Every structure is written in C-alpha cells, then in structure tokens.
Amino acid sequence: MSTAVKGTTRRPTRRQRGVxxxxxxxxxxxxxxxxxxxLPTLIVIPLSFSSASAFEFPPKDFSLRWYENFFTDPIWLxxxxxxxxxxxxxxxxxxIVGTAAAVGLNRLTGRLAGFLRxxxxxxxxxxxxxxxxxxxxxxxxxxxxxxxLGYVLAHAALGxxxxxxxxxxxxxxxxxxxxxxxxxxxxxxxxSFIRVTMPLISRGVITGAIFAFVTxxxxxxxxxxxRSPTFQTLPVQMYNSVTFELDPTISASSSLVVVVVTIIxxxxxxxxxxxxxx
Amino acid sequence: xxxxxxxxxxPRASWLLLVPALALLAVILLVPLxxxxxxxxxxxxxxxxxxxxxFTDGVTMTVLGRTALTAVIVTxxxxxxxxxxxxxxxxxxxxxxxxxxxxxxxxxxTSVMARNYAWIVLLQRGGPxxxxxxxxxxxxxxxxxxxxxxTIAMSQVLLPFMVLPLFSSLGGIDxxxxxxxxxxxxxxxxxxxxxxxxxxxxxxxSGLILVFTxxxxxxxxxxxxxxxxxxxxxxxxxxRTTQLLDFAGAGALGILVLVITLALVAWANRFGGxxxxxxxxxxxxxxxxx
Numbered sequence: 076m077s078t079a080v081k082g083t084t085r086r087p088t089r090r091q092r093g094v095x096x097x098x099x100x101x102x103x104x105x106x107x108x109x110x111x112x113x114l115p116t117l118i119v120i121p122l123s124f125s126s127a128s129a130f131e132f133p134p135k136d137f138s139l140r141w142y143e144n145f146f147t148d149p150i151w152l153x154x155x156x157x158x159x160x161x162x163x164x165x166x167x168x169x170x171i172v173g174t175a176a177a178v179g180l181n182r183l184t185g186r187l188a189g190f191l192r193x194x195x196x197x198x199x200x201x202x203x204x205x206x207x208x209x210x211x212x213x214x215x216x217x218x219x220x221x222x223x224l225g226y227v228l229a230h231a232a233l234g235x236x237x238x239x240x241x242x243x244x245x246x247x248x249x250x251x252x253x254x255x256x257x258x259x260x261x262x263x264x265x266x267s268f269i270r271v272t273m274p275l276i277s278r279g280v281i282t283g284a285i286f287a288f289v290t291x292x293x294x295x296x297x298x299x300x301x302r303s304p305t306f307q308t309l310p311v312q313m314y315n316s317v318t319f320e321l322d323p324t325i326s327a328s329s330s331l332v333v334v335v336v337t338i339i340x341x342x343x344x345x346x347x348x349x350x351x352x353x
Numbered sequence: 354x355x356x357x358x359x360x361x362x363x364p365r366a367s368w369l370l371l372v373p374a375l376a377l378l379a380v381i382l383l384v385p386l387x388x389x390x391x392x393x394x395x396x397x398x399x400x401x402x403x404x405x406x407x408f409t410d411g412v413t414m415t416v417l418g419r420t421a422l423t424a425v426i427v428t429x430x431x432x433x434x435x436x437x438x439x440x441x442x443x444x445x446x447x448x449x450x451x452x453x454x455x456x457x458x459x460x461x462x463t464s465v466m467a468r469n470y471a472w473i474v475l476l477q478r479g480g481p482x483x484x485x486x487x488x489x490x491x492x493x494x495x496x497x498x499x500x501x502x503x504t505i506a507m508s509q510v511l512l513p514f515m516v517l518p519l520f521s522s523l524g525g526i527d528x529x530x531x532x533x534x535x536x537x538x539x540x541x542x543x544x545x546x547x548x549x550x551x552x553x554x555x556x557x558x559s560g561l562i563l564v565f566t567x568x569x570x571x572x573x574x575x576x577x578x579x580x581x582x583x584x585x586x587x588x589x590x591x592x593r594t595t596q597l598l599d600f601a602g603a604g605a606l607g608i609l610v611l612v613i614t615l616a617l618v619a620w621a622n623r624f625g626g627x628x629x630x631x632x633x634x635x636x637x638x639x640x641x642x643x
C-alpha cells in the first residue's frame with residue numbers, strides 16, 4: 076500500500092530530471108557544505124585513539140591511553156556521573172512539566188494562551204550567557220550554585236521548549252473526538268488521558284524527553300557559572316581540559332559523548348521502525 | 354466542531370496544566386532576569402548611570418561593534434553556503450533529501466565541547482588547516498586565536514539555522530514557474546533573479562536575522578578559539594560578572610544584549626515562525642522516521 080503511494084509521488088520528479096537537471100556545480104557546493112557540517116564530528120573519533128600527549132591531527136600513532144585515563148581518573152568519572160544524573164533528572168522534570176503545558180495549551184485559544192506559549196519558548200532564543208550570568212547571581216543569593224538542585228532546575232527550564240514543540244506536534248494529529256468517545260463510554264478525564272491521549276502522543280513525549288536530556292547533557296555555559304570545586308559536569312571538565320590543563324583526555328571524552336548522544340538520538344528511530352514492521 | 358469541544362472542556366483545568374512550566378520558567382528565567390534589571394537601575398538607588406556607562410566606558414561599544422561585525426560575517430558565510438545547500442535539498446529525491454537533512458542536524462547532535470575541541474585541533478598552529486595553506490604556499494596562516502577562526506567555527510554550527518528556514522521556504526516554490534520563464538526565453542540567471550529569488554525572500558530574511566541574532570550571544574567558541582584581546586560581548590559580560598564582580602554593570606550589559614536579541618527575534622518573527630524554525634530540528638526528526 077505505502078510503497079504504491081510512494082511510487083506515484085516519486086515518478087514526476089524522475090520525469091522532470093530530463094528537462095531540468097541538477098547542475099554539476101550545485102552538487103559540488105552541496106558536497107563541500109556537507110563536509111563542513113560533519114568535519115568536526117568526523118575527526119573527533121580518530122583523534123581519541125591518538126597516542127600523542129598534545130592535541131594533534133592526524134594522529135601519528137594509535138593507543139587507548141586517553142580512554143584509560145578517562146575511566147581511571149576520578150575527576151573525569153565523577154563529572155560523567157554528575158552529567159548523567161543532572162541530565163536524567165532535568166529531562167524528567169522538563170518532560171512532565173512540558174507535556175502538561177503542551178496539553179493545556181492545546182485546549183486553550185486566545186491572546187493570553189499565545190503569549191504564554193511564546194513565553195515558554197523564549198529560553199530557546201535568549202542568549203545562554205545572559206541567562207547564565209543572571210542565574211549565577213541569583214543562585215549565589217539562594218545558595219544554589221554548585222548544587223545538584225541548581226543544575227537540575229536550570230537545565231530542566233532549558234529542556235521545556237523542546238518538549239513543548241514535539242508534544243504540540245504530536246497533538247496536532249490528535250483527533251479530539253476520541254476523547255469524547257472515551258468520556259461517553261464512562262472514562263474520567265484522567266483515565267482518558269492515560270488510556271487514549273498518552274499512547275497517541277507518546278512518540279512526541281519521548282522525542283521531547285530525548286532533546287531535553289541531550290540539551291542538559293551537553294550544556295556548558297550555565298554549567299560553567301554554576302560549577303564548584305565539589306560539583307561540576309562533564310562539559311565543564313572538558314572546558315577545563317582545553318583552557319587550563321591542556322589534557323588530551325578530552326579527546327576520549329568527546330568521542331564518548333558523540334557516541335552516547337548518537338545512540339540516544341537513534342532510540343526514537345528504532346521505536347519507529349519497530350512500529351512500522353508490526 | 355472542534356472549537357465547541359475545546360470551549361466545552363473545563364478551561365480552568367487547562368490553565369492549571371501550565372502552572373508547573375511557568376513556575377519553573379519564573380525561577381530560572383524571569384526572576385533572575387528581573388533581579389538583574391532591578392540591580393542595574395537600582396544600585397545604589399534609582400539610577401541610569403550603569404546604562405550610560407555602557408556608552409561612555411570606551412570598551413563596551415568597541416566590543417559590541419566587534420561582536421556585530423563578527424555576526425555579520427558569520428551570517429554572510431552561512432547564507433552563501435546555506436542557500437545553495439537548501440536549494441539542492443529541494444532538488445534531490447526524497448531519500449537523498451533525508452540524508453542531507455540528517456547532515457544538517459549533525460552539528461546539533463555534536464556536543465558543544467567536542468566540536469570546539471575539534472576546531473581547536475584543526476585550526477591551531479601546526480594543525481591540518483595551516484598545513485593545507487602551507488602546501489599552497491601561503492606560509493603562516495593560523496586561525497586559532499583570531500576572529501577568522503571564531504567565524505569558521507560559528508558559521509558551521511549556525512548553518513542549520515540558515516538551512517532549515519530556507520529549505521521550508523524554497524520547498525514551497527513551484528519550479529514550473531522557472532521552466533515557464535526559461536520557455537519564454539529568459540536566461541537561467543534572469544529567471545532565478547526575477548522569479549525564484551523574490552519568492553525565497555521570506556526564508557532568506559528569517560534565516561539571516563536568526564543566524565545574526567544567535568551569533569551575538571556566543572560565549573564558548575570565542576572564548577576557546579578567539580583571542581582575549583579581541584573578546585566579544587559575551588566574554589565581556591562574563592568577565593564583568595565573575596572577575597570584576599560588577600553585578601550592576603553586568604546587569605545593564607545583560608539587559609542590553611537581551612533587548613537587542615528579543616527585538617531582532619520579534620522582527621524575524623514577522624517573516625514567519627522563527628522560534629518554531631528551531632523546533633523544526635526536533636520535529637523534522639519525527640517526520641523523517643515516520
């Protein structure tokens with residue numbers, strides 16, 4: 076069924092190609108830009124297997140010493156653990172709070188609802204440094220700098236817009252008559268939410284949660300201001316290693332982070348393909 | 354039909370669902386920013402001297418000018434690379450388009466620190482980029498510690514914000530108009546300039562403003578790849594806060610940067626969903642996998 080539909084939509088483009096070919100120079104530029112997009116990600120992995128004790132590329136000899144360093148140094152390990160802890164808690168809060176807001180806003184119309192939606196999205200466009208400085212000074216007064224709670228709250232707030240966007244998108248294809256059907260069959264609003272709404276928007280919720288997790292896991296600007304000698308996250312330790320310590324362990328850390336984030340982003344794709352085959 | 358069901362279902366409960374999100378936003382964003390606004394106009398009592406200081410201290414305006422110039426260069430680079438790329442995306446088949454879209458999103462996926470570290474290694478003295486320039490006989494070209502290095506790294510990560518709005522705008526243009534123009538005897542260049550370019554202008558404008566705006570706030574990249582002598586506005590803000598402990602002055606500077614940013618975002622919004630353009634990054638992934 077679906078392949079037949081695809082075939083009919085593809086055919087006109089194929090026919091067009093003869094009349095209207097893609098120019099050669101455009102392909103060259105496109106390939107060059109694509110390389111520019113992926114270049115830093117590409118070199119991170121080979122870099123981490125270098126044996127040199129300075130930053131150099133291409134590596135002359137290969138070794139696992141930076142991975143060994145990473146997994147035996149308590150500072151790196153603790154930073155990694157902190158990052159996971161903060162990101163999981165921040166994503167959890169952002170997902171709950173953001174999903175609730177998306178469901179609420181979906182039912183509301185009018186000027187105030189529109190304003191509140193924009194307000195909730197605003198941290199996406201506020202410069203991180205402005206937020207970081209303001210949060211830093213306020214957190215100093217509230218004794219939240221260098222604390223798990225401080226990190227989690229700040230990162231949760233950054234994750235909310237992503238959850239809001241993806242859950243709103245999922246709700247866009249949601250048929251409200253289903254809810255009326257379930258309530259006419261005697262379900263309470265909460266019951267219908269759990270049994271009807273939740274399964275239908277779950278993909279949006281998972282996508283939002285993943286983005287919230289990665290946003291926190293990778294966040295460095297606010298983390299730099301909230302750090303303390305006793306509590307810091309992995310990106311902060313990576314920052315230290317290029318500014319003060321010149322420690323190539325960052326190469327192992329970089330490729331680990333790239334791999335972890337890639338795997339996490341692949342999760343919804345895997346869920347999607349499993350659903351398709353069913 | 355749908356509007357009647359919407360109004361019928363308890364709106365008060367719907368408002369309550371917004372409370373947790375708004376409370377979190379208040380604690381992290383609204384209250385700290387409000388406090389820094391109050392501090393900037395109320396230290397020691399009501400005064401505008403901290404704002405006047407921004408214009409007269411001889412440093413802030415120089416740094417702001419340098420930041421704006423850097424942002425303009427980054428924006429131009431992103432446009433020159435992003436436009437053909439977005440155009441190519443509209444021309445290829447659905448499978449290759451998916452691949453090109455994933456490539457656009459890779460800078461988002463790559464950790465900030467990993468990416469900046471990679472650029473340091475590539476652009477540093479004795480790094481591969483210098484070797485390439487040496488090979489072509491251009492002796493001593495080192496980009497780390499210069500505005501050029503900052504520009505290269507910033508354009509790379511901001512390119513998606515150019516490509517995504519452009520792609521959604523270019524994708525809506527009917528190419529048969531171009532074929533018609535060609536059929537009526539116009540050259541490819543004239544057909545592009547008279548037909549295609551005007552139709553793409555909405556996406557161009559929102560892409561330009563978006564990239565420019567976002568590049569104003571960069572902190573990590575200029576701190577790691579730039580030089581301390583040529584600091585940008587974000588570094589100045591950090592320095593005033595953590596080194597000079599000038600909280601009132603930093604508050605004024607932060608509010609200035611925030612106001613400039615939000616004004617630009619509001620302006621860009623008039624050319625079509627800017628904030629949602631960033632959201633495209635998250636939703637497009639959903640669409641592709643569906």
